[in-house]
Amino acid sequence: MSSREWVYEKFSAFYKDPSYKFPPPTAFSQREYAFLLFKERAMVRHKGFASPTALRSTLRGRIPSDVYHSCAYYENPEAEMDKKGWQGADLVFDIDADHIPTSCGKIHDEWKCTNPDCKVSGGMDGRDITPEVCPACGGVKFEVKTWACEECIDTTRGETRKLLDMLQNDFGFAEHELHTYFSGHRGYHIHVENQAVQSLDTMARKEIVDYVCGIGLELFDKKRKKKPKGKKSKTSSRAFSLGDYGWNRRLKIGMSKFIAESTKDDLREIGISKRGVDVLYKSKDAVLHRCIEEERWDTVKGVGFETWMRIAEHVKNREISQIDTVVTTDVHRLIRANGTLHGKTGLLKIEFPVKQLDTFDPFEEAVAFKKGTAQIVVSNAPQFSLRGETFGPYKNQTVTVSTAAAVLLILKGRAKLAEEQH
Ligand SMILES: [Zn+2]
Ligand SMILES: [Zn+2]
Structure with missing residues (x-):
C-alpha cells in the first residue's frame, strides 16, 4: 500500500x-x-x-x-x-501563516528546485515565497515544504486577537x-x-479590509495642520488630535504602551533622532501623562512632530491585523x-x-485520528506535539508514531510508510 x-x-x-x-x-x-x-x-x-x-x-x-x-x-x-x-x-x-513573516519559517520552511539535475534548496521566512528563478539553474519550478509550529500558531493567534478586538469594539459586532x-x-x-x-x-468589503489593515489611515488631523496666511507654515505637533474611539483610540493606547515599555534601542530603531531618544527616555512620565493622556502633544521640548509621526507609524504597523x-x-x-x-x-x-x-x-x-499507530520513515521534521504527545525532531529515521502524527508527516511530504520503503 x-x-x-x-x-x-x-x-x-x-x-x-x-x-x-x-x-x-x-x-x-x-x-x-x-x-x-x-x-x-x-x-x-x-x-x-x-x-x-x-x-x-x-x-x-x-x-x-x-x-x-x-x-x-x-x-x-x-x-x-x-x-x-x-x-x-x-x-x-482568513489569517494564515502563509502570508505572515515568522522567524520560525526560516527553520522549518524550505523550497527545493524541482530540476532533477539541480535540487538546490533554500529557507523561507514563513511566507509562501520562493525565489522567482532558481539561483543555480534558472529553473522556475519549486517544491515547497512548510510546517505549522507553535510559533506560527502563536503569531496567527495574535493577529486574530487584534481582528476580533476591532470587530467587537470598533465595528460593534456582538460575540454571538x-x-x-x-x-x-x-x-x-x-x-x-x-x-x-x-x-x-x-x-x-474592501473598506473594511482597509480599516483592519490601516490602509489610508491619517495619523494626524490635516485640517489643523493648515496655518493662517502670513504665518510660518511649520507643522506643529498640535496637529495631532486623537479621540477615544476607532483607530484614534488604538493609536493612543498603543503609543502609551510602546513608550512605557520601550528601551533606547527600540526608539532608535524606529528612526527617532538621538536627541529625541534622550529626551523621550528621560521624561517618559511627562510624555505619557501630558502629551498622550492630556493630548498636549507639544509640551515636552525636544519631542516634536517628526517624533510623534514615527511613533504613530510604528504603532499602527503593530496594531493592524495581517489578514x-x-x-x-x-x-x-x-x-x-x-x-x-x-x-x-x-x-x-x-x-x-x-x-x-x-x-x-x-x-x-x-x-481527528485518535486511534492506532503506524511505522513510518521520516526524512526530516521539526519537533511537534499532538494531543499532548511530543514527536521528533526526526532526521532520516524509522519510527512508530500515532496515526494522527503519521498522517500529518505523510501529507506534509516528510515521511513515508515503512512498508512502502521495502
Ligand atoms: Zn535549480
Ligand atoms: Zn513556525
Missing part, C-alpha cells in the same frame, strides 16, 4: 464512521459546496444539498481531501456562477455574531454572520467547511468560542 493510499483509507474511515456529524453552516441549503476528491485530485464544484444527511452521504461516497462551502447564500447554488442568484454573503477573514475557527493548517478563520454585512459588495485581504473582498469565496479534514494535515477545521482564543489548543482539539 502506498503512503497516500493509507492516508486515503484513514480519511475514508473518518467520513464513513456512523458517529461522524457534519456541523452544517447557517442557511445550509443556500450554500454552494465543493470537494477536492482525494483519489482523483479533482475539484467538484457547484453542488447544493437539501439536508446535511444528503451531504454526509456524498462525503462517504466520494471521500474528499478537502471540503468547502460558499460564504455566499444563493437562490440556486447548483447553477452557473452568474445564474446562481446571489443573495448575500457572510463577512469572512462572530464565529472563530482553527483552519486545520496554519491559522484561523473568522466568519461574521450578521444581517448588516450580508449585502455588502466587494467595494464595501489575507483577497478572502474578505471576494463575495463568492469558497471557504473550508467546519468539521472537515484538511488535506495538507489531516487536522480538522474546528470552531471554538471567541472567548477561548487564548486557551484553545489546535494541536489538541483539532486532532
Whole structure:
C-alpha cells in the first residue's frame, strides 16, 4: 500500500464512521459546496444539498481531501456562477501563516528546485515565497515544504486577537455574531454572520479590509495642520488630535504602551533622532501623562512632530491585523467547511468560542485520528506535539508514531510508510 493510499483509507474511515456529524453552516441549503476528491485530485464544484444527511452521504461516497462551502447564500447554488442568484454573503477573514513573516519559517520552511539535475534548496521566512528563478539553474519550478509550529500558531493567534478586538469594539459586532475557527493548517478563520454585512459588495468589503489593515489611515488631523496666511507654515505637533474611539483610540493606547515599555534601542530603531531618544527616555512620565493622556502633544521640548509621526507609524504597523485581504473582498469565496479534514494535515477545521482564543489548543482539539499507530520513515521534521504527545525532531529515521502524527508527516511530504520503503 502506498503512503497516500493509507492516508486515503484513514480519511475514508473518518467520513464513513456512523458517529461522524457534519456541523452544517447557517442557511445550509443556500450554500454552494465543493470537494477536492482525494483519489482523483479533482475539484467538484457547484453542488447544493437539501439536508446535511444528503451531504454526509456524498462525503462517504466520494471521500474528499478537502471540503468547502460558499460564504455566499444563493437562490440556486447548483447553477452557473452568474445564474446562481446571489443573495448575500457572510463577512469572512482568513489569517494564515502563509502570508505572515515568522522567524520560525526560516527553520522549518524550505523550497527545493524541482530540476532533477539541480535540487538546490533554500529557507523561507514563513511566507509562501520562493525565489522567482532558481539561483543555480534558472529553473522556475519549486517544491515547497512548510510546517505549522507553535510559533506560527502563536503569531496567527495574535493577529486574530487584534481582528476580533476591532470587530467587537470598533465595528460593534456582538460575540454571538462572530464565529472563530482553527483552519486545520496554519491559522484561523473568522466568519461574521450578521444581517448588516450580508449585502455588502466587494467595494464595501474592501473598506473594511482597509480599516483592519490601516490602509489610508491619517495619523494626524490635516485640517489643523493648515496655518493662517502670513504665518510660518511649520507643522506643529498640535496637529495631532486623537479621540477615544476607532483607530484614534488604538493609536493612543498603543503609543502609551510602546513608550512605557520601550528601551533606547527600540526608539532608535524606529528612526527617532538621538536627541529625541534622550529626551523621550528621560521624561517618559511627562510624555505619557501630558502629551498622550492630556493630548498636549507639544509640551515636552525636544519631542516634536517628526517624533510623534514615527511613533504613530510604528504603532499602527503593530496594531493592524495581517489578514489575507483577497478572502474578505471576494463575495463568492469558497471557504473550508467546519468539521472537515484538511488535506495538507489531516487536522480538522474546528470552531471554538471567541472567548477561548487564548486557551484553545489546535494541536489538541483539532486532532481527528485518535486511534492506532503506524511505522513510518521520516526524512526530516521539526519537533511537534499532538494531543499532548511530543514527536521528533526526526532526521532520516524509522519510527512508530500515532496515526494522527503519521498522517500529518505523510501529507506534509516528510515521511513515508515503512512498508512502502521495502
Ligand atoms: Zn535549480
Ligand atoms: Zn513556525
